Amino acid sequence: MTSTAPALIDPVILWTAIIGLAVGSFALRFAFIGIVGGRAMPDWLMRHLRYTAVAIIPALVAPLVAWPAPTGGTPSLPHVAVAALTLAVGYLTKNVLLAMGTGAGSFVLLLYVSG
Structure with missing residues (x-):
């Protein structure tokens, strides 16, 4: 058995x-702050x-829902369910922090209940 060190x-x-x-x-920062x-x-x-912030958060979260690392890239029901709940709370309340808190809390709760 041979052991190889990481490159x-x-x-x-x-x-x-x-x-x-x-x-x-x-x-990039100087172009906006220093010049303009x-x-x-x-x-x-x-x-x-x-609309910048509204576009960035979904762009960061969507790959985590579509290809979650814990399942090896296979979509999972808990990820999709929590994403749908977070989207619904955000759409109905128009409150980003409440939506993010609901998503995080429901994901932890769902994973705790499902084992």
Whole structure:
């Protein structure tokens, strides 16, 4: 029985990636805060920016519901049921925090009950 150590990444490649990501992140933030920060944004752009948060949360959650890691990527009833309940609470109450709290609580409760 042979044991193989995990492959280590080259430190030069690692630090190049870290520095590149840091510079890119700074440049993106500076473009909005440093260059455009003192100017008024057009109304059409402000209307579109209002929907940014509404688009990001589902984009982060949808893969976790469609391909949950604990089941090996197979959709599971608890994940879909909790997603449907969270969507219903969010739609009916128009309260993001209540919807997220309901989703988290119901998921923990459902997993506790189902074993």
